[in-house]
Amino acid sequence: MTELLSDSDLIERIFGHIDNNTTDLGDRVWREPAENYRSVARFEAEIKLLRRLPVAYCPSAALPEKGSYVARVAARTPLVAVRGDDGVVRTFRNACRHRGMAVVEGEGCARSLTCPYHAWTYGLDGQLTYIPGDEGFPGLDPKEHGLIPVTTEERGGLVFVTQKDPVSQGALADLPELIAPEQVVFDKSEMVDEANWKLIGETSMEGYHIRSLHNESFYPYGLDNINVVETFGPNSRIVFPFRRIDKLRDIPAEKRRLQGMITDVYQLFPNTHMSVLSNHSIMIILEPVTPTQTRWEIYRLSNKFVDGAPVDLTAAKRDAGFVSDTGLIEDRQAARSIQAGLEANANSHFTFGRFEKGIVHFHATLDELLANQA
Ligand code: FES
Ligand SMILES: [Fe+2]
Structure with a gap:
């Protein structure tokens, strides 16, 4: 079973980052060919791989x-x-x-x-x-x-x-329990965007864009470029702290509760994102339709019970509405703009920096698995 950081270790790591104005860093910079977001041959290889992974x-x-x-x-x-x-x-x-x-x-x-x-x-x-x-x-x-x-x-x-x-165990390697039996699906929706599936996935794998892209949506509540990024198997976990996490400093360590203080995003390789927010969780599966088109399959679930009490479904629905009406629109716009911008032929590669560790892990894993099945 995966040893992801415990809540108390996560809180300490986040406080350390806030105090020192740091964030988790990857060990390298990655250059991804821009062609990989529109090439038909690459797309066909990815579809083949998606069929050969859990x-x-x-x-x-x-x-x-x-x-x-x-x-x-x-x-x-x-x-x-x-x-x-x-x-x-x-x-x-x-x-x-x-x-x-x-x-x-x-x-x-x-x-x-x-x-x-x-x-x-x-x-x-x-x-x-x-x-x-x-x-x-x-x-x-x-x-x-x-x-x-x-x-x-x-x-x-x-x-x-x-x-x-199967070419690999894929996302099942060290998978933690992500959805508890008491959680219920309260909304299911689909939408289609004119963007490669990886461009959309990348938007939820780093917190380096919170202040800029989400200035009036998430940034008033969330910290910019302060994240904890863990990888497990081909997957990753990216923790986005809310500003209110500072309130935990006044609470004895053993009484601190992380729920409601972070957005916890599990990227399940290759195309699934499970975000756990305060009252609800969002499971997004990005289905590649063509090299330049993606269908989102979105499930919204109530969160786990906190201290035995059911989560308030009204609060879960209110939060879900806020996310999809604000930050999600901004992420979708970024992905579509990058896709359209490929026609400018300005970039032979996109560069992912050390803040974008989760994305680097994703691309390195994808390259390795595509090479294995060739
Ligand atoms: S009964 Fe299904 S195709 Fe005829
Ligand atoms: Fe975003």
């Missing part, structure tokens, strides 16, 4: 009951994840074994999955259970026409899917 698909809490399902495209593959009668989550390629229509769309709960085209019906375990007019298909063995499964694993409150021949 990649977060949705929170377990999005599949709360037997029969709950979530259908969507992941790494350009239509999939559907379903919780079975035995409580186990299974994922299938979302293509009917008759003539290939998606058997289900969106999210919901069902006792079986019935294809809309001719009503071939599948059990929650993917077995083909019913063919209307089956005399029209002499010799067809239903056992050989179940939905095609893909490897699925629930870990740390998330559902991970590996589509084929």
